[in-house]
Amino acid sequence: MWREIQGSNDWYGLVEPLNPLLREEIIRYVELVDACYKAFDLDSSSKRFLNCKHGKASMFREVGMASSGYEITKYIYAAPGINMPTQQDDAGQSRWIGYVAVSTDDETKRIGRRDILVSFRGTVTSTEWLANLMSSLTPARFDPMNQRPEVKVESGFLSLYTSNDSTCRFGQGSCREQLLKEVTRLINQYKEEELSVTLAGHSMGSSLAILFGYDLTELGLNRVSPNHEIPVTVYSFGGPRVGNSRFKQRCDDLGLKVLRVVNTCDFITKLPGMIMNDGMRVIGGKYELPWSDSCYTHVGVELSLDFFKLENPKCVHNMETYIGLLKCSMEENVKKKEEPGFIQKAKEMVARNYKTVHVMPWQDAAKQVGDLVQSLGI
Numbered sequence: 307m308w309r310e311i312q313g314s315n316d317w318y319g320l321v322e323p324l325n326p327l328l329r330e331e332i333i334r335y336v337e338l339v340d341a342c343y344k345a346f347d348l349d350s351s352s353k354r355f356l357n358c359k360h361g362k363a364s365m366f367r368e369v370g371m372a373s374s375g376y377e378i379t380k381y382i383y384a385a386p387g388i389n390m391p392t393q394q395d396d397a398g399q400s401r402w403i404g405y406v407a408v409s410t411d412d413e414t415k416r417i418g419r420r421d422i423l424v425s426f427r428g429t430v431t432s433t434e435w436l437a438n439l440m441s442s443l444t445p446a447r448f449d450p451m452n453q454r455p456e457v458k459v460e461s462g463f464l465s466l467y468t469s470n471d472s473t474c475r476f477g478q479g480s481c482r483e484q485l486l487k488e489v490t491r492l493i494n495q496y497k498e499e500e501l502s503v504t505l506a507g508h509s510m511g512s513s514l515a516i517l518f519g520y521d522l523t524e525l526g527l528n529r530v531s532p533n534h535e536i537p538v539t540v541y542s543f544g545g546p547r548v549g550n551s552r553f554k555q556r557c558d559d560l561g562l563k564v565l566r567v568v569n570t571c572d573f574i575t576k577l578p579g580m581i582m583n584d585g586m587r588v589i590g591g592k593y594e595l596p597w598s599d600s601c602y603t604h605v606g607v608e609l610s611l612d613f614f615k616l617e618n619p620k621c622v623h624n625m626e627t628y629i630g631l632l633k634c635s636m637e638e639n640v641k642k643k644e645e646p647g648f649i650q651k652a653k654e655m656v657a658r659n660y661k662t663v664h665v666m667p668w669q670d671a672a673k674q675v676g677d678l679v680q681s682l683g684i
Contacts (some may be wrong), residue, residue: 308417308418308502309459316563336567337371339507345359345400362381362405375412375413376410378407382426383400383471385480403514404425404511409421422541423505424504426511428509428544433679443458443550444461463510464517470483482518493530503520503540504524509546516548516564520560522538538563542564542674546576550602555602566609568606568608578602
């Protein structure tokens with residue numbers, strides 16, 4: 307049932323309760339994303355600073371994933387595309403953002419198809435954080451034959467995806483150009499086999515995964531014949547909103563499948579568009595407002611993980627948290643359990659603030675959030 311696991315039916319009946327096979331696949335992909343963090347070199351004195359510590363042939367082995375079932379074919383690099391007034395070593399440089407891999411013959415037999423995987427890490431450097439905070443919508447314009455100016459995405463993510471750093475020693479061309487070239491090459495190489503394209507990322511990386519998935523399907527590069535399209539699936543972990551409602555609709559029309567794995571208390575998943583989001587797009591669930599195209603909207607199906615750790619609220623977005631949650635029992639992950647009254651009330655207040663901040667006066671919402679933060683000692 308690999309097609310259903312990859313979202314052919316939008317994961318109907320597989321999310322609540324969480325299907326064991328789907329859970330295994332999600333864990334597999336989240337660990338393949340975590341490999342990016344383990345291999346990223348943040349030592350400014352290293353000759354591989356902002357790049358992968360290891361070669362393609364040895365990377366999985368070096369991070370403890372020798373039996374991953376994938377072979378890396380290309381490393382991917384991205385440039386911020388913004389000028390940052392800082393003296394930090396990472397300013398303005400291109401950096402390793404992830405990799406393209408393909409399933410081995412043995413893994414292909416096990417999972418029922420040849421899987422082309424693109425894995426993206428999340429935000430680490432200061433310029434990436436700045437790009438994340440740009441938070442303005444701009445037309446994607448990926449298809450030169452039909453630019454669809456109404457389809458808009460967050461400008462910081464688009465900058466990381468499309469900007470080029472000509473001084474980069476390792477990668478040539480923008481992140482977009484590298485990905486389109488390599489994935490198209492692999493599709494052509496394995497076009498006679500049963501194929502899937504899987505894009506997985508955490509935080510900022512999930513935004514790049516969704517952008518690339520949209521790009522690939524908008525250009526029709528997953529269409530190997532008039533009657534056959536290769537399924538393209540995104541596994542998003544702790545991902546923010548990427549575009550507006552037109553972007554979401556276009557992704558749906560193109561058949562791009564996105565499973566968003568979300569920690570309910572992860573603040574990053576509420577951004578951008580804390581106020582201007584899909585909750586403000588319509589009145590009474592029916593009439594679209596004039597500013598609808600300026601509202602951010604999530605794409606895909608949400609798998610909500612229920613987690614709240616009083617001792618260290620900062621951990622709610624960490625990759626380790628997502629891995630730990632997914633490896634817990636299904637009852638702990640998906641179903642709400644009985645908790646001490648204080649914690650439960652705090653969780654309810656967080657959820658209420660996130661859901662209603664756009665309809666209450668901002669001063670009241672700010673006071674409620676401030677009271678909560680003070681009570682938790684954050």
